Amino acid sequence: MKPAIVVYKALLPTELRHKLDEHFSVTAFDELSSATYPAFLQALQNAEGLLGAGGKIDADLLDKAPCLRAASTISVGYDNFDVAEMTRRGIVLMNTPTVLTETVADTLMGLVLATARRMTELDAWIRAGGWKESITPPYYGHDVHHKTLGILGMGRIGTALAQRAHFGFGMPILYHSRSRHQEAETRFSARYCDLDTLLGQADFVCIILPLTQQTHHLIGREQLKKMKPGAMLINAGRGPIIDEKALITALQDGTLSAAGLDVFEQEPLPADSPLMTLPNVVLLPHIGSATHETRYGMTACAVDNLIAALHGNVKENCVNPEALKK
Ligand SMILES: NC(=O)C1=CN([C@@H]2O[C@H](COP(=O)(O)OP(=O)(O)OC[C@H]3O[C@@H](n4cnc5c(N)ncnc54)[C@H](O)[C@@H]3O)[C@@H](O)[C@H]2O)C=CC1
Numbered sequence: 001m002k003p004a005i006v007v008y009k010a011l012l013p014t015e016l017r018h019k020l021d022e023h024f025s026v027t028a029f030d031e032l033s034s035a036t037y038p039a040f041l042q043a044l045q046n047a048e049g050l051l052g053a054g055g056k057i058d059a060d061l062l063d064k065a066p067c068l069r070a071a072s073t074i075s076v077g078y079d080n081f082d083v084a085e086m087t088r089r090g091i092v093l094m095n096t097p098t099v100l101t102e103t104v105a106d107t108l109m110g111l112v113l114a115t116a117r118r119m120t121e122l123d124a125w126i127r128a129g130g131w132k133e134s135i136t137p138p139y140y141g142h143d144v145h146h147k148t149l150g151i152l153g154m155g156r157i158g159t160a161l162a163q164r165a166h167f168g169f170g171m172p173i174l175y176h177s178r179s180r181h182q183e184a185e186t187r188f189s190a191r192y193c194d195l196d197t198l199l200g201q202a203d204f205v206c207i208i209l210p211l212t213q214q215t216h217h218l219i220g221r222e223q224l225k226k227m228k229p230g231a232m233l234i235n236a237g238r239g240p241i242i243d244e245k246a247l248i249t250a251l252q253d254g255t256l257s258a259a260g261l262d263v264f265e266q267e268p269l270p271a272d273s274p275l276m277t278l279p280n281v282v283l284l285p286h287i288g289s290a291t292h293e294t295r296y297g298m299t300a301c302a303v304d305n306l307i308a309a310l311h312g313n314v315k316e317n318c319v320n321p322e323a324l325k326k
């Protein structure tokens with residue numbers, strides 16, 4: 001008999017659904033809503049595998065899935081999973097690094113440009129009947145090329161961003177990360193420094209860190225005050241890395257000149273968030289990796305990851321290899 005799996009919020013292309021069907025007995029939920037949630041919980045009771053995106057996968061939910069052996073997330077970030085609890089139960093967690101790296105670095109560079117050159121504000125301007133004659137110096141943007149870029153998190157995506165900034169825009173690069181990154185230093189002349197130095201010297205601070213206990217609210221009121229006057233803050237890591245209340249105050253009182261955000265403390269961003277009305281903010285709805293090509297690559301990778309995990313053939317993309325030993 002094929003192992004039972006539950007797929008949620010995965011939007012599987014036909015050929016990937018067929019691939020899963022060859023290996024597993026699949027129960028799929030395109031959306032998780034109050035209408036579909038009871039059936040989802042019911043299906044979890046026999047599921048050996050779980051594949052999907054988002055959601056809070058904690059001990060309570062794992063209790064509802066007593067047969068679970070592997071979970072495969074269509075993302076590189078896995079802060080929504082209780083990894084320690086999964087490892088304790090011998091449940092393998094798989095993710096999709098690498099396939100999305102270049103696309104997310106493109107998004108970050110796009111956010112830097114859109115924020116510095118006020119692209120969304122000027123888009124709204126022209127739609128409201130404005131034209132360039134009415135744009136006076138207070139509405140001008142700022143140069144990006146040759147300005148100093150600060151990268152928080154010199155991992156896969158941070159390095160791809162450094163490559164773009166160095167070769168495409170001639171930007172000097174500062175970075176702060178858990179450890180030194182030789183390739184970024186050698187190939188892109190990136191300079192390692194502590195957080196305060198980076199905040200004090202960078203014209204653009206780009207966050208592409210994972211959300212962990214250590215990075216939660218890493219950027220708060222004190223850190224925002226340490227940023228160089230006129231500097232801009234870009235976040236595509238996870239929303240709670242920035243204290244969003246402090247960010248809003250800094251944007252309102254001029255401590256921070258502008259921000260470009262793909263991620264938020266609460267997602268979807270609440271309609272009454274002050275961020276919605278601030279002109280000096282560029283907002284994206286967590287679409288860092290959302291291109292046709294990359295989302296296909298991520299979904300294909302997550303499918304292969306689950307097949308490998310449930311067939312005891314894991315070679316890569318395992319978040320908690322200790323679980324394999326249980
Ligand atoms: N907005 C979006 O759509 C997307 C967001 N992401 C986010 O980007 C994150 C990074 O992705 P990758 O570059 O593939 O991961 P990675 O693991 O290659 O890089 C993360 C880097 O952060 C550093 N780091 C971790 N904790 C730190 C700390 N406390 N202090 C300083 N540095 C620390 C690590 O040393 C590493 O260099 C993901 O975890 C996810 O949260 C990723 C993809 C898409």
Ligand SMILES: O=C(O)C(=O)CO
Nearest residue numbers: 074075076077288289
């Ligand atoms: O992969 C991730 O971590 C995302 O946020 C979505 O691509």
